[in-house]
Amino acid sequence: MNTSFHPTPRTLMGPGPSDVHPRVLGAMAKATIGHLDPEFIGLMEEIKVLMRQTFRTQNKLTLPLSAPGSAAMEASFANLLEPGDKVIVCINGVFGMRMAENVRRMGGELVTVEDEWGTPVDAEKLSAALAANPETKIVAMVHAETSTGVCSDVKTLCALAKKHNCLTIVDSVTGLAGVPLEVDAWQVDVAYSGTQKCLSAPPGISLITFSEAAAECVRARNAPVQSWFLDVSLLMAYWEGEGARTYHHTAPVNAMYGLHEALLMVQEQGLEQSWQKHRDMHASLAENLTGLGLDFVVHSDCRLPQLNLVKVPEGVDEASVRKQLLTDFNLEIGAGLGAFAGKVWRIGLMGYSARQENIQLCTSALRACL
Amino acid sequence: MNTSFHPTPRTLMGPGPSDVHPRVLGAMAKATIGHLDPEFIGLMEEIKVLMRQTFRTQNKLTLPLSAPGSAAMEASFANLLEPGDKVIVCINGVFGMRMAENVRRMGGELVTVEDEWGTPVDAEKLSAALAANPETKIVAMVHAETSTGVCSDVKTLCALAKKHNCLTIVDSVTGLAGVPLEVDAWQVDVAYSGTQKCLSAPPGISLITFSEAAAECVRARNAPVQSWFLDVSLLMAYWEGEGARTYHHTAPVNAMYGLHEALLMVQEQGLEQSWQKHRDMHASLAENLTGLGLDFVVHSDCRLPQLNLVKVPEGVDEASVRKQLLTDFNLEIGAGLGAFAGKVWRIGLMGYSARQENIQLCTSALRACL
Numbered sequence: 001m002n003t004s005f006h007p008t009p010r011t012l013m014g015p016g017p018s019d020v021h022p023r024v025l026g027a028m029a030k031a032t033i034g035h036l037d038p039e040f041i042g043l044m045e046e047i048k049v050l051m052r053q054t055f056r057t058q059n060k061l062t063l064p065l066s067a068p069g070s071a072a073m074e075a076s077f078a079n080l081l082e083p084g085d086k087v088i089v090c091i092n093g094v095f096g097m098r099m100a101e102n103v104r105r106m107g108g109e110l111v112t113v114e115d116e117w118g119t120p121v122d123a124e125k126l127s128a129a130l131a132a133n134p135e136t137k138i139v140a141m142v143h144a145e146t147s148t149g150v151c152s153d154v155k156t157l158c159a160l161a162k163k164h165n166c167l168t169i170v171d172s173v174t175g176l177a178g179v180p181l182e183v184d185a186w187q188v189d190v191a192y193s194g195t196q197k198c199l200s201a202p203p204g205i206s207l208i209t210f211s212e213a214a215a216e217c218v219r220a221r222n223a224p225v226q227s228w229f230l231d232v233s234l235l236m237a238y239w240e241g242e243g244a245r246t247y248h249h250t251a252p253v254n255a256m257y258g259l260h261e262a263l264l265m266v267q268e269q270g271l272e273q274s275w276q277k278h279r280d281m282h283a284s285l286a287e288n289l290t291g292l293g294l295d296f297v298v299h300s301d302c303r304l305p306q307l308n309l310v311k312v313p314e315g316v317d318e319a320s321v322r323k324q325l326l327t328d329f330n331l332e333i334g335a336g337l338g339a340f341a342g343k344v345w346r347i348g349l350m351g352y353s354a355r356q357e358n359i360q361l362c363t364s365a366l367r368a369c370l
Numbered sequence: 371m372n373t374s375f376h377p378t379p380r381t382l383m384g385p386g387p388s389d390v391h392p393r394v395l396g397a398m399a400k401a402t403i404g405h406l407d408p409e410f411i412g413l414m415e416e417i418k419v420l421m422r423q424t425f426r427t428q429n430k431l432t433l434p435l436s437a438p439g440s441a442a443m444e445a446s447f448a449n450l451l452e453p454g455d456k457v458i459v460c461i462n463g464v465f466g467m468r469m470a471e472n473v474r475r476m477g478g479e480l481v482t483v484e485d486e487w488g489t490p491v492d493a494e495k496l497s498a499a500l501a502a503n504p505e506t507k508i509v510a511m512v513h514a515e516t517s518t519g520v521c522s523d524v525k526t527l528c529a530l531a532k533k534h535n536c537l538t539i540v541d542s543v544t545g546l547a548g549v550p551l552e553v554d555a556w557q558v559d560v561a562y563s564g565t566q567k568c569l570s571a572p573p574g575i576s577l578i579t580f581s582e583a584a585a586e587c588v589r590a591r592n593a594p595v596q597s598w599f600l601d602v603s604l605l606m607a608y609w610e611g612e613g614a615r616t617y618h619h620t621a622p623v624n625a626m627y628g629l630h631e632a633l634l635m636v637q638e639q640g641l642e643q644s645w646q647k648h649r650d651m652h653a654s655l656a657e658n659l660t661g662l663g664l665d666f667v668v669h670s671d672c673r674l675p676q677l678n679l680v681k682v683p684e685g686v687d688e689a690s691v692r693k694q695l696l697t698d699f700n701l702e703i704g705a706g707l708g709a710f711a712g713k714v715w716r717i718g719l720m721g722y723s724a725r726q727e728n729i730q731l732c733t734s735a736l737r738a739c740l
Contacts, residue, residue, distance in 0.1 A: 002637075004393070005413050005630050007403045016620060020402040023374070028624065029399035032390040032572045033377045034702045043375050066574060067437035070619040071599045098598070105596050196620055202402045204436060204574060204622030226475050226596055227448075228468070229441045247707070249440040250566055252574025253387060254398065255625070260375050267372075332404045337617070 010326070011353075013362055014334035015146050015307060016174065017196035017203050018350040024201045027261035028254045035251045043260055044239060044251070050263035051207055054176060054271060055191055057183035061210040061232065063239045064259055066252050069173040069194035072206035074102055075230040076169045076190045079210075079218045080138055083107030087138040088129050088166075090121040090157065093145035094337050095171055103140075106226075111136065117339045118309070120152040120302040123160060130164045139166045144175035146197075147337040149298050149309035149346065151179055155186040162187045167214055173197060176207070177266050178278045178306035178350055189214040195255075198278070198306055200351030201262040205255050208232075278305040281354040285347070288363040292370065297344055306354065308347040309340070313370065318342055321369045329365040380696070381723075383732055384704035385516050385677060386544065387566035387573050388720040394571045397631035398624045405621045413630055414609060414621070420633035421577055424546060424641060425561060427553035431580040431602065433609045434629055436622050439543040439564035442576035444472055445600040446539045446560045449580075449588050450508055453477030457508040458499050458536075460491040460527065464517035464707050465541055469510050476596075481506065487709045488679070490522040490672045493530060500534045509536045514545035516567075517707040519668050519679040519716065521549055525556040532557045537584055543567060546577070547636050548648045548676035548720060559584040565625075568648070568676055570721030571632040575625050578602075648675040651724040655717070658733040662740065667714055676724065678717040679710070683740065688712055691739045699735040 012019045033040055051062050065072050077099070081087060087108045089100045092115040103110045111133050113125045121141055130136060139161035143154050158168045167189040172181050176193035183191050189211040196203035210218070210232060218225075218232055225231040229249070238248035266274055282305030286296065289310060297309035312318040318335065322345070325331045334346035347362065382389045403410055421432050435442050447469070451457060457478045459470045462485040473480045481503050483495045491511055500506060509531035513524050528538045537559040542551050548568035553561050559581040566573035580588070580602060588595075588602055595601040599619070608618035636644055652675030656666065659680060667679035682688040688705065692715070695701045704716035717732065 002634070004397065004634065005400075005416075005627055007400055007407075007409055007413075007627070009401045010403050010407065012402065012404060014404055014406075017402050017404060017623060020624075025399050025401070025624075027374065029395050030375075030377055031379045031395070032382065032387050032566075033380050034382055034384055034387060035573065036384075037377075037380065037696070037702065039377055043377075046375075067441065067599065068619045068622065071437060074597060074599045102598055105594055105598055194620070196402075202622065202624040203405065203620040204625050224475055227444060228472055228475055229437065229444045249438045250386060250564070250573040252438065252572065252625075254390075254395075254572040255574050255622075257375055257377070264372070264374065326407070332407065 008330060011331045011358055011361055013348050013353055013358060014332045015346045015348050016350065018200060018348055018353040020202050021200040021265060021352040023265060024258045024261045028258040030257055032253050035253055040253060041245065043256060047256060047260050047263065048239065050260065050267060051209065054263055054266055055183045055209050056181065056185065057209050059183065059209045059211055061215045061236055063208065063235060064256065065206045065208055066249060067206060068203055069192065069206045071230065072192035072208045073099060073171060075208060075232065076192060077102045077106055078225050078227050078230050079232045080167055080190065080214060081106050081108050082222060084109060085137045086111060086133055086135055087140060088113060088133065088136050090126060090141040092119060092121055092148065092150060092152065093117055093142065094147035095142045095145060099140050099171065118148050118150060118297050120150050121157055123153065123156050126157055127160055130160060134164065136164060136166050138169060140169040143170050143172040143181060144179060144304050146174045146307060147340065149304045149307040151302050151304045154188065158187045167217060174304065174307055177271065177274050179304060180275055183209060195259055195262065198351040199262040199266065201258045205252060205259060278349065278354055281349045281359060282308065284356065285349060285359045288359060292363065292367055306348065306350045308349065309344045310347060312343055312345060316370065318345060324369045325365050329361065331361060331365050378700060380700045380702050381728055381731055382702050383718050383723055383728055384702045385716045385718050386720065388570060388718055388723040390572050391570040391635060391722040393635060394628045394631045398628040400627055402623050405623055410623060411615065413626060417626060417630050417633065418609065420630065420637060421579065424633055424636055425553045425579050426551065426555065427579050429553065429579045429581055431585045431606055433578065433605060434626065435576045435578055436619060437576060438573055439562065439576045441600065442562035442578045443469060443541060445578060445602065446562060447472045447476055448595050448597050448600050449602045450537055450560065450584060451476050451478050452592060454479060455507045456481060456503055456505055457510060458483060458503065458506050460496060460511040462489060462491055462518065462520060462522070463487055463512065463515035465512045465515060469541070488518050488520060488667050490520050491527055493523065493526050496527055497530055500530060506534060506536050508539060510539040513540050513542040513551060514549060514674050516544045516677060517710065519674045519677040521672050521674045524558065528557045537587060544674065544677055547641065547644050549674060550645055553579055565629055565632065568721040569632040569636065571628045575622060575629060648719065648724055651719045651729060652678065654726065655719060655729045658729060662733065662737055676718065676720045678719065679714045680717060682713055682715060686740065688715060694739045695735050699731065701731060701735050
């Protein structure tokens with residue numbers, strides 16, 4: 001209480017936050033400047049361009065939100081949805097469930113498409129739901145389910161939704177920069193992500209992009225968005241650049257330094273190289289863990305390379321192992337959530353955590369504990 | 371775009387962000403640990419205790435929000451207000467207007483008590499509004515109006531509201547640690563603040579506290595809070611401490627390091643000493659500016675020492691002066707908002723910005739520009 005906090009350095013191989021790159025920590029420690037300073041406005045412009053490159057989109061309405069990924073999820077629904085609108089939410093884990101809860105709270109008419117935890121969203125089920133609900137306005141799905149380590153086929157699912165003239169919302173909090181995401185080519189209307197996964201920045205802010213169709217939907221609303229803080233029409237006026245800029249809130253200046261540096265590093269490496277790095281590191285980890293006799297939960301066809309769900313062996317107390325890894329090796333891995341609680345570990349290889357030294361540490365430490 | 375960002379160091383004497391203390395920047399640059407790490411949970415517990423000391427409250431429901439002050443404003447109304455509830459909002463500047471907008475968007479029945487910009491909320495007007503609206507549920511007011519530099523008499527206003535059995539919401543974004551705020555003694559039910567003013571931390575997160583009566587109001591709601599992200603019953607479950615803790619979102623780990631260090635520094639100095647420091651620095655600045663022939667907008671009876679509104683002299687282009695201060699002296703002061711645009715400067719002396727060296731720089735630089 002009465003002394004400064006000195007965290008023990010850890011190696012972060014859970015479901016996030018992942019290891020933050022020293023360049024990002026260094027960027028965030030630079031002196032704070034004003035959020036109306038011309039230099040900060042220049043930074044905001046650069047961030048928007050870097051975000052478009054990373055999301056693979058030309059969307060004008062592309063900006064960070066001053067709150068974590070769950071606020072970006074809420075912003076997606078809060079801006080597009082009006083009470084009574086029909087929304088299909090594809091659920092195959094915790095974050096699909098959270099999307100459904102958002103729709104319920106906002107008075108949307110909810111239709112769910114449910115798949116087993118550990119499997120991707122089934123395109124045929126979505127197709128049937130769309131056929132049965134022709135007046136659907138929005139289809140929402142999770143690209144990379146952080147609770148299960150599954151990657152769903154966003155391209156196919158969005159193509160189906162578009163055949164029925166729906167808007168699409170895609171959660172790619174764990175996906176962005178870890179696996180391919182092509183916002184424009186895949187017809188994603190709203191995509192969002194977070195900083196604390198494959199971008200190697202601390203948690204706290206999120207990234208969101210709206211297509212022209214999504215922006216038009218916001219402009220055509222009957223009633224204003226209930227949330228003043230998440231109203232994208234107000235937010236965009238703040239992010240418009242010098243001259244046109246309208247005060248909304250005070251941007252988290254230092255977090256924006258970190259986001260800029262993190263996005264810059266992805267571009268320096270190359271986005272496709274970043275995807276490949278995650279695949280390579282996954283292959284290496286998978287080989288090691290298989291060597292230890294551990295099994296993966298998710299089929300290799302739809303496995304997220306950056307988030308590995310491993311079955312806890314029979315007779316092993318999963319919490320004790322995690323505790324020992326943290327205590328003896330300063331290594332964090334994640335527990336299972338929901339249906340997977342007590343049954344799996346979640347081993348993250350996201351962003352700066354996806355390194356050979358981490359893989360070696362994790363392998364040896366797990367060997368020591370098992 | 372293609373290079374790291376290197377902000378020019380500035381002296382921040384606007385309405386916020388204020389200068390961030392190097393200890394806070396250093397704390398935020400420490401390695402990120404997991405948000406479920408026992409060490410982080412210990413930090414969260416310490417933050418809650420430090421927050422109670424700073425707010426002068428015993429409220430159990432006292433926690434940071436992972437978003438800026440405007441989200442804390444929204445959280446206050448979103449949690450207490452249900453559609454049709456009558457709310458009196460006292461308006462004497464931009465942030466009172468923003469409160470009213472929150473009430474409108476949430477379907478509250480809005481009653482406003484309006485006072486001139488540059489004057490405090492008039493207790494007699496509030497008294498009359500309460501008498502005319504006996505079914506009022508909530509009275510909301512701004513303690514320290516960032517747009518006008520006025521301090522309102524929260525103690526008297528809350529006492530009036532309590533005589534009518536209303537809940538009270540107080541915005542003290544610019545007030546906390548700069549001027550006295552006694553949440554329990556003054557019968558404030560919900561108070562919130564930000565990090566980027568008198569706490570000398572970067573912008574991005576906020577602080578909020580709910581009295582037992584406010585917590586009971588949340589528990590007694592008919593419908594869940596529309597905002598999942600700002601639902602304080604979910605947030606509190608996340609902040610409950612080890613054992614009882616329920617996952618909600620991923621806390622902004624490094625920002626919490628900074629908040630802890632900032633609150634610790636206030637306690638090291640002493641809260642009353644912090645109030646006195648702001649008074650002393652204001653007296654020094656006021657003497658200097660008066661010496662330059664400049665006039666203050668706000669009467670000394672209700673002037674915020676930490677945010678000084680100064681009239682732009684006849685014939686002076688206020689924007690040119692601000693630009694010259696920034697360009698030639700790396701000194702940021704603030705422009706007027708709303709009714710005061712073009713007519714005033716806002717000179718902040720908040721937290722770490724409230725130092726003699728800043729006062730001397732500001733005085734000399736203004737002398738050079740005028």
